[in-house]
Structures are given as structure tokens and as C-alpha cells.
Amino acid sequence: MATGRTHRPATRSRGIPEATVARLPLYLRALTALSERSVPTVSSEELAAAAGVNSAKLRKDFSYLGSYGTRGVGYDVEYLVYQISRELGLTQDWPVVIVGIGNLGAALANYGGFASRGFRVAALIDADPAMAGKPVAGIPVQHTDDLEKIIDDNGVSIGVIATPAGAAQQVCDRLVAAGVTSILNFAPTVLSVPEGVDVRKVDLSIELQILAFHEQRKAGEEAAADGAGPVAAARKKSADKGPDGDVPAVMPA
Amino acid sequence: MATGRTHRPATRSRGIPEATVARLPLYLRALTALSERSVPTVSSEELAAAAGVNSAKLRKDFSYLGSYGTRGVGYDVEYLVYQISRELGLTQDWPVVIVGIGNLGAALANYGGFASRGFRVAALIDADPAMAGKPVAGIPVQHTDDLEKIIDDNGVSIGVIATPAGAAQQVCDRLVAAGVTSILNFAPTVLSVPEGVDVRKVDLSIELQILAFHEQRKAGEEAAADGAGPVAAARKKSADKGPDGDVPAVMPA
């Protein structure tokens, strides 16, 4: 969903399509699980099923990395884990700062997924002076005033913004000015960043709204063509708010 | 971003492309901000800038909804807010349950974005008996045993999974069996659901890994094409694109 971009289709990132990059972590997770079960090799079919994708797509994705499979056998799990990790840059340590230690920020700080692979929470930063020094997830919260110094001292290049929407752009600007070039934004705002800085956003509200759209559509279809629904006509409990005209009008023309 | 989509089978979402649906919440947010500032009308150019997208794309997106603009003037803010809200199904109330009240689940329960627009946290559910009855965000946590009853009593069709990965599929199966047809999954696992059920996933770990990939690429280029400052080097080559939303290429003043 959100990557810094330009309008220059010139040289492709690294020959690796963005869509493929987005799936590599998925493959890596499935492979890691196999590795823990000491499975030596896996076929594209099996791995694809575990990752929830099409096997042809998986093979094509891997082909961008190189020919790491053996025909008639499959892929060596350990080797593939290493190759993907290396490609994603997970063989090195990435210090990360989290700015905005509210409910969400604290949850992120406690999230095991961070430390698990390459990422290390270098610092927690909050604008509330009352938070300063208070430990969250074993890490003392530091004040926003020291943001630049923290970034610099720790060589941080990835920042996570979990502040209220109103403060996000300001925090973003300071992070970028201090040298951060990748930002994961949880605040419900569109961030403006200079070229060369990547921003990805995670927006709970948007996700829910997209689900609501489809939910509404399903409800409309159910009402319209009752009895021919895909999965047992879903349920009827979804509240029969069926009042008034203005029904989603899903009629197939 | 952080969304994962699950295959969208047959019926095209009412003629509205999925990519457009994903942007509607973004437009809605920008429009709401304009509405609060009592701005009467807005041009596609202005609104596009506020939402961080291309103006032509915005106009095409709106064209799927209908001709709500006035040539030479722009769009009526209030009217557009209403139309988009209606299209997204936000004019009705969506009861939502959150399963897994750990750090993340609690953060979600406290997240204002839920209640703000159409969504209502109907119940919080956790497997830990010790949590039962304990209020989180003013709502008492209920035990997993009552999941089916809670879904049924409240007519819930949207569920949020914030459990550990190991419990996610099981919880998902129970939600679906109980009648939930839309799921927002925060657990780092691929969920299997029957046809007709929508799943969107939000995966912090994956987002970070994608950022790490680009960060590594930038670092490599910087080292190779050794030039000036850090940002300056990253600036010389950029070009990449995101699958979904994106970031405005506009420079901050």
C-alpha cells in the first residue's frame, strides 16, 4: 500500500517487482515454520499452499531471486530462508524508534514480531513529559526533545509513527530531517515526505471501511437474489436493516 | 500499507474496482476535514493533493460512483461526503467484536477511529478467564466460550482477530461458523476461510520487512554511487511503486 514513489519507470528497483517483495515476508514466515519442523525440502505447490498463494506465482517470484530450486525435488528450506532473509535485508540489524507511546505505541513496543527478525526497538519516544523515564516493554520512554539525538546516536533509519493524527506530520518531518528514510505510519493521515523516503501506512479505520463496503454488498446481494448466495447465503442475522429504498442496488443491470 | 487481500472470486463489486474502493476512505477523510472547515466545494486537483493521489485517478474513481461534480466548479463537499459514506455502507451501524484482548486488542478497543464512523465495538472477547469481566475501554471482556452467543445476540458480521498466531485460525473458524463474514486479521498467520468471507490482514512484521528491503536497496545504491549526503544519494535514483495507496510526491513547504 504505501511506498514512496516517483513517476519514473526507468530502472526497476532491483529487477524485483514490488508485488513480489511484498510476498517475500509471507514465504519467509512459512519457510521458517517448516525449518522449525526440520523439513528439509519443499515443493512450490506445498509452500504456495502454506503461504496462501498460487504456486505459479510463487515460482515466478523466486525466479526473480535466482534459480534456487531443484527440478523434480523442490526447494531447500534452509537455503531459501537464508536467501530471502538476505534479499530482504534481514541479515543485518535494523534499529527502530517508535514515536508516540499511547495504547498503540505500547502495543507495538511489546510486539514480539519486531525483535524476532532483524528489528530492534532502539528507543521509545513520546511528547508527554510525564511519560519520560517510564519503562514500556522494558525500555524507558524518552522525550521528543531528544528525538534528533536519539536517531543520530543509534543510527536509526526506520521510524514508526503511532502518534495522534495531528502530530504525525510534524514528527515525520523531524524524523526525516534527522536522517530517517523509512517510515511506518499508524496515524490516520497522509504524510508528505521528500523523494527518497519510503512511507508505508497502516490504517485500521480504512481497513474496516473496506470490509464494510463488501459487507454491505453481500447483504444487498443476499436480499436481492435470495437463496442463491455462495456460502449458504451467509447468515440472516446480519440484521435485517432492510428498510427503505436506497438498497445498495446490486442488480446486475 | 498493510493490507492483504484475499481472492475476490466471482461477482465484481458492483462495478466499482477494488482499487477504487480502497481509496474511498482516503477521500472521505480528506472531505471530512474540509467539511469541518466549512469549505463548500473542492476541485479534483485540490482534493487529490489532500488525499495524496493523482487528480485524474480521483476523477475516475468518482466517475464510478456517478457524476457528482460540476464542471468549472468542482465537487460539493457535503454532498460527496454523503455519497461516499453511503457507498461504503457507513450510514448504517456496524457492530464489531474484537477477539484477543492483549496489548494490541486493548489498543484497538481504545482506538477512537472505530466508533467515529459507523463502527461500534459490540464486545471484547478473550480466552483468558482472568480477563473476564475486566473492563477495557469501558467494555467488560467476555470469555471465548460465549463467542457464538455474543455474535448472534448482537448481529455481528465483522470480527477483528488480535490473538496470538496459534489461536487465530481456530478463532476464525468459530467466528465464521457463528455468522461473521468479514474479518480483519492482526495475527501473523494466513487464514483459511470459506468462499463468501472477506479477510483483510494487517501485519506489522511484513510492513517492516518491506521497508527494510527498500532501506537496504537505498543503502546499497548510496554506497555504490558514492556521492554526497545520505538523503542526496537516495534521491538520485528512486522510482518504485506500491501496490496500493501511495505517498504524495509533493514536497513539504
Add this chain to the structure above:
DNA sequence: CCATCTTTGTGCACGCGTTCACAAAGACAT
């Protein structure tokens, strides 16, 4: 060494999404 079987790697076609560019539509001034 040859035959057969399995699985990879990929050429190709198709469809979706993005973007450009412009005609049509309306506002506004004269």
C-alpha cells in the same frame, strides 16, 4: 544408459489499474 516421472522455470496472453489528453459542460463576464 535409457525411460519415466516429478517439479522447476518461464513464454505468453489476458485483465486490471494508472495516466494522459481532450472534448463536453457549465460558470461567468461582457
Add this chain to the structure above:
DNA sequence: ATGTCTTTGTGAACGCGTGCACAAAGATGG
């Protein structure tokens, strides 16, 4: 009315991603 100016709505081209289908590559067995 008429002309000019602004902005929408969209036809068309293009590029990316997806999935099919198959040939090539290697394993395996006789």
C-alpha cells in the same frame, strides 16, 4: 447571447501483475 475560462468526465494507450501451460532439467528406477 456569445465568448472565454475553468474543471469535469472519459476514451484510449500503456504497463504491471497474474495464471496457464509447457518445455527443460534433474531425480529415480530398471
